[in-house]
Amino acid sequence: MPKQVNHQERREEIARALWRVVEQRGVTRLSLREVAQEAGMSHGQLQHYFASRAALLCFAMDFAAEQTADRVDRGVRELGDRPHPRDVLRLLLTEMLPLHADARATSRMSAAYVLEALHDEGLRTRARDGIAQGRELVEQVVRRAIADGHLRPDRDPVTETHLLLALTGFTPLLELGVIGPADALTALDAHLDRLFAPSGQP
Amino acid sequence: MPKQVNHQERREEIARALWRVVEQRGVTRLSLREVAQEAGMSHGQLQHYFASRAALLCFAMDFAAEQTADRVDRGVRELGDRPHPRDVLRLLLTEMLPLHADARATSRMSAAYVLEALHDEGLRTRARDGIAQGRELVEQVVRRAIADGHLRPDRDPVTETHLLLALTGFTPLLELGVIGPADALTALDAHLDRLFAPSGQP
DNA sequence: GTTGACATAATACAGCTGACCGATAAACCT
DNA sequence: AGGTTTATCGGTCAGCTGTATTATGTCAAC
Numbered sequence: 001m002p003k004q005v006n007h008q009e010r011r012e013e014i015a016r017a018l019w020r021v022v023e024q025r026g027v028t029r030l031s032l033r034e035v036a037q038e039a040g041m042s043h044g045q046l047q048h049y050f051a052s053r054a055a056l057l058c059f060a061m062d063f064a065a066e067q068t069a070d071r072v073d074r075g076v077r078e079l080g081d082r083p084h085p086r087d088v089l090r091l092l093l094t095e096m097l098p099l100h101a102d103a104r105a106t107s108r109m110s111a112a113y114v115l116e117a118l119h120d121e122g123l124r125t126r127a128r129d130g131i132a133q134g135r136e137l138v139e140q141v142v143r144r145a146i147a148d149g150h151l152r153p154d155r156d157p158v159t160e161t162h163l164l165l166a167l168t169g170f171t172p173l174l175e176l177g178v179i180g181p182a183d184a185l186t187a188l189d190a191h192l193d194r195l196f197a198p199s200g201q202p
Numbered sequence: 203m204p205k206q207v208n209h210q211e212r213r214e215e216i217a218r219a220l221w222r223v224v225e226q227r228g229v230t231r232l233s234l235r236e237v238a239q240e241a242g243m244s245h246g247q248l249q250h251y252f253a254s255r256a257a258l259l260c261f262a263m264d265f266a267a268e269q270t271a272d273r274v275d276r277g278v279r280e281l282g283d284r285p286h287p288r289d290v291l292r293l294l295l296t297e298m299l300p301l302h303a304d305a306r307a308t309s310r311m312s313a314a315y316v317l318e319a320l321h322d323e324g325l326r327t328r329a330r331d332g333i334a335q336g337r338e339l340v341e342q343v344v345r346r347a348i349a350d351g352h353l354r355p356d357r358d359p360v361t362e363t364h365l366l367l368a369l370t371g372f373t374p375l376l377e378l379g380v381i382g383p384a385d386a387l388t389a390l391d392a393h394l395d396r397l398f399a400p401s402g403q404p
Numbered sequence: 405g406t407t408g409a410c411a412t413a414a415t416a417c418a419g420c421t422g423a424c425c426g427a428t429a430a431a432c433c434t
Numbered sequence: 435a436g437g438t439t440t441a442t443c444g445g446t447c448a449g450c451t452g453t454a455t456t457a458t459g460t461c462a463a464c
Contacts, residue, residue: 162388176320418451
């Protein structure tokens with residue numbers, strides 16, 4: 001064969017090409033041939049690395065989630081040893097919203113994936129488990145914040161977690177330009193301010 | 203000619219069939235032939251009422267927005283003469299979230315539409331204008347609530363409007379079953395409680 | 405009863421889709 | 435050296451897509 005190639009690397013390269021197709025040309029244009037062209041390889045070569053379209057989609061989605069988690073981890077590390085939970089939550093949400101190129105790519109990918117997952121049992125459980133895991137992580141941060149006295153103890157950690165996750169609802173507003181990034185950040189900060197406000201002063 | 207047929211009615215019937223396809227079979231299955239089959243008519247007949255796929259999509263989306271607005275109007279009327287703004291906002295959001303069959307159909311339709319609109323200039327401005335109009339309506343309710351003393355005057359109406367709209371972010375969580383309808387309503391009420399809380403008691 | 409607008413149907417068409425196959429060549433392992 | 439594995443490519447296939455065209459049916463008005 002030609003040079004022994006790193007399969008994982010090649011697959012990630014293809015996944016990135018897929019993201020680019022989804023971001024720049026749209027979900028409707030997502031086909032093996034388009035992805036292959038974007039990745040600069042032949043249709044047949046792509047099929048050598050992914051047996052089916054579904055397999056490619058799954059990998060691209062898992063990779064997107066992984067990359068997002070990495071971005072968050074990197075950001076958290078920059079926050080120092082004992083980061084304030086407010087900063088952690090803010091980071092989590094800003095990395096999930098389409099506020100910069102990387103986040104936008106993975107965000108659109110996720111949206112397309114969810115829409116497909118609604119009618120595919122396999123994708124559905126996969127997507128649900130992934131999001132549920134993220135939900136759990138946020139709830140853990142919230143509970144910890146309560147335990148550490150950063151949040152009023154009468155806050156329900158589950159409800160607060162859900163409200164935080166709901167803020168990803170800015171996504172379509174941002175994508176369509178109904179609101180700008182500054183608006184989203186202002187609103188996000190307002191919510192966090194209120195969440196972390198000491199009792200007696202809303 | 204044969205029986206004079208009501209064009210508008212027929213088109214709405216087709217649009218409903220399209221919703222059903224999107225809801226039950228998924229966006230990827232959305233084709234003229236599938237819609238025609240779902241509507242119980244021939245492929246050619248459907249083309250008699252919609253010159254192109256794009257025209258059908260636009261109509262189905264406009265009709266969905268219109269139906270949602272109608273549901274909200276009907277609900278507001280049930281709230282009596284001078285409804286509390288909290289109830290109005292709650293109604294608005296519960297009708298936008300996929301909490302019952304009608305809302306779920308239009309919700310999925312909207313999601314698919316937004317995803318397509320990102321890469322089609324025509325659809326894009328159409329979608330943005332529609333959402334911006336809804337945003338304006340919510341802001342008006344918020345401003346009115348402040349003027350009437352239901353909301354603390356130091357609330358920024360724009361930020362509060364954005365935070366309310368962001369609550370549509372529950373949609374994917376509900377659709378995938380990560381959270382249940384009760385969770386969404388609990389969180390929604392918690393947010394409204396906090397929004398309408400008098401100053402000095404968060 | 406002929407005309408003509410409208411409703412419905414059937415089919416053709418060019419394009420793209422994903423899955424699949426075979427050929428070729430390069431690199432590895434005995 | 436010879437056999438095996440891996441990589442890449444090109445092409446075929448049936449199926450579906452949106453669009454376009456044509457044919458047939460239907461009924462009101464003249």
